[in-house]
Amino acid sequence: MYEASDLKKGLRIKIENDPYIVTEFNFVKPGKGQALYRCKLKNMISGNQFERTFRSVDMFESADLQEKKMQYLYHEDGKYCFMDNESYEQVFLTEDQVGDAVNFLLDNIEVEVLLFENKPLGITVPNFIDVVVTEAEPWARGDSVSGNTKPVTVQTGYQLQVPPFIEEGEKIRIDTRTGEYLTRVKG
């Protein structure tokens, strides 16, 4: 069981036998008033979204989902294909089901495919991935202490903010849970 204080983006809970994922989460509390946990929930089967506010006394069951390691093969006509490397079984997910993870889908990357009663619902990419920066403005030297960041594009097409000293062609590590830059990867 989860309590309201366990709620966060990405948590999967069961409501009336359907699995739901928290897609947006905000903690709201008037100074002297009670805490409210404002969530956007997505039904992981139908894709329907709705907003709901919980209180600290609310409890949730976790959604009973299986995860299977699979390899990303290719995408075609809005379908993403993944393969179980042991059984060679292939599954297809829609763009919606892949969601933000599309930003981190490197060729042949191993991901966790989420299954509910054997039907694929979504994927989880590794928490950290290393990617090559494919587009970046050159570094105006002397700018490093001003604390600015700059936007770059990486090999998957994803754009993010990085420190100004990162150059095109360099490898960087991204935390896929936040989508944020972590560090420069040498070599």
Added chain:
Amino acid sequence: MTVDYSWKLAARLDSLRIRSEMLYSVRRFFHENDFLEVETPLLIPAPAPEEHIEAVQAENWFLQTSPELCMKRLLAAGYQKIYQLCKCFRKGERGGRHLPEFTILEWYRAEADYQDLMGDCEDIVSRISSDLGVAGIFSSQGGKISLQKPWGRITVEDAFIRYAGIKAAEALERGSFEEILTSEIEPRLGLDMPVFLCDYPKEMAALARLKEETPEVAERFELYIDGMEIANAFSELTDPVEQKRRFVEASRKREQEGYAIYPEPEPFLQALSRMPPSAGIALGVDRLAMLFAGRLKIDDVVAFTPEML
């Protein structure tokens, strides 16, 4: 794996500089207005029992959730105008505008009421803005928030009717007061100029005095700027019997909901009978820094969040 946060820290330099200037300005303001800066202990044996505020336990004592009780004991001992900049700790409060460890600016005036504190708020925020060399505050909606005095004032009752079409008393009865306040009302407060939301229902008075002419509401206000709660103020309750009754009631509700029961703050209750009519206010320093630095997340105006430690 270890994460290198240096770049994140470096990216906060601009907002930390504004925060630092802001604190310098606050101290000058209070110094020039003859307030005494005090420091009271962070580690205390008994926090004020409030229904919805959780203290962090440290051995058998607690980290303060607010410096209120000690500061009022100073008022009771004859101090007239005091202020404090300090850390406060509230368990489980983490969000875009919440940190479990945050900074409060709290000040008290003897022989004053909450109206006087509204004037203080206008003066302090205007003073910071002129010290920082900015004419107003940029709103997250894109416009500019004017700090020209006097700021807006609206009662809780009027705000519920105007923005949510429901009576505050009715919302309270249905248990949806906070829900409506945070979703329908707060986002619309203080967008053109700061607004004082005044006169809270007596059920939400905590340590505030009830209004003499309309005792169903308390002399309490919250300051809102850019849809964000910035400060909470009271004309202080000075009746130890009534205060004790409210503490017992808050503890009873806490027990019902399964929260920890705190020891009674006995020395505070004793001192209360000697406290002159006073007014006190707690202002969220981190949130004020968000406004002046133009940042939407509280994370961006502190050097470290708990997650970075």
